[in-house]
Amino acid sequence: MKSKIEWTETTWNPVTGCTKVSDGCKNCYAEAFAFRLQGMGVEKYKDGFEVRLHPDTLNDPYKWKKSRIVFVNSMGDLFHDKVPVNFILEVFKVMKENPHHIFQVLTKRAERLEELEKKGILEWADNIWMGVTVENKKVINRIDKLRHTKAKIKFLSCEPLLGSLKSMNIEGIHWVIAGGESGKNSRPVKKIWVEEIKEKCLESDTAFFFKQWGGFNKKKNGRLLDGKIWEEMPELELADSHNKLF
Numbered sequence: 001m002k003s004k005i006e007w008t009e010t011t012w013n014p015v016t017g018c019t020k021v022s023d024g025c026k027n028c029y030a031e032a033f034a035f036r037l038q039g040m041g042v043e044k045y046k047d048g049f050e051v052r053l054h055p056d057t058l059n060d061p062y063k064w065k066k067s068r069i070v071f072v073n074s075m076g077d078l079f080h081d082k083v084p085v086n087f088i089l090e091v092f093k094v095m096k097e098n099p100h101h102i103f104q105v106l107t108k109r110a111e112r113l114e115e116l117e118k119k120g121i122l123e124w125a126d127n128i129w130m131g132v133t134v135e136n137k138k139v140i141n142r143i144d145k146l147r148h149t150k151a152k153i154k155f156l157s158c159e160p161l162l163g164s165l166k167s168m169n170i171e172g173i174h175w176v177i178a179g180g181e182s183g184k185n186s187r188p189v190k191k192i193w194v195e196e197i198k199e200k201c202l203e204s205d206t207a208f209f210f211k212q213w214g215g216f217n218k219k220k221n222g223r224l225l226d227g228k229i230w231e232e233m234p235e236l237e238l239a240d241s242h243n244k245l246f
Contacts (some may be wrong), residue, residue, distance in 0.1 A: 016044060044136065067101055095125065175207040
């Protein structure tokens with residue numbers, strides 16, 4: 001499905017549904033959207049935001065001939081404890097067998113990611129980007145768990161940004177996304193928090209992407225930071241391609 005998310009092109013959801021684990025989950029956009037789709041009678045969301053597997057979607061990436069950037073599980077978390085290990089491995093197999101696409105995997109469950117990584121069963125490929133959500137200093141430890149993986153590209157999603165992350169260490173991190181929370185119940189983001197992240201990225205030559213200021217009217221609040229749109233992304237050669245994707 002084509003995505004409106006600024007840092008990706010399309011979404012692929014072999015897993016839908018989730019449960020709240022940290023402060024960033026409070027106003028989950030995916031949960032609200034899932035219940036809306038349930039109300040519309042969409043079969044995939046008949047159970048609302050309960051964790052569901054969709055093995056019928058595993059063939060989808062093989063059908064996409066043109067290279068694309070794919071956000072994996074925008075409506076769930078691949079590393080949720082209700083997702084069987086065998087299914088996680090199936091998803092990794094699909095991603096590895098489609099090297100002409102970039103797959104962006106994002107989780108709040110860095111503990112399970114670390115657990116499976118230590119077992120040595122995750123089949124990494126250069127086109128599989130791995131990220132963790134870091135919304136405030138309470139969950140900074142997720143970065144260390146990500147750092148120890150064999151992912152070629154490691155990234156952070158500091159969205160919704162709920163506090164200062166000045167103390168975080170981004171050594172070994174290739175890309176950082178930052179953004180304020182959106183929606184009618186959105187919590188405010190402070191400019192200094194965003195600037196702290198931007199400066200860290202500039203100092204370490206890490207790609208920095210500022211997604212939005214957020215708020216109830218996120219379109220009106222825009223994406224400008226100091227008069228500039230920041231939308232840097234890592235560079236990576238795709239298989240069977242003579243040109244870089246970015």
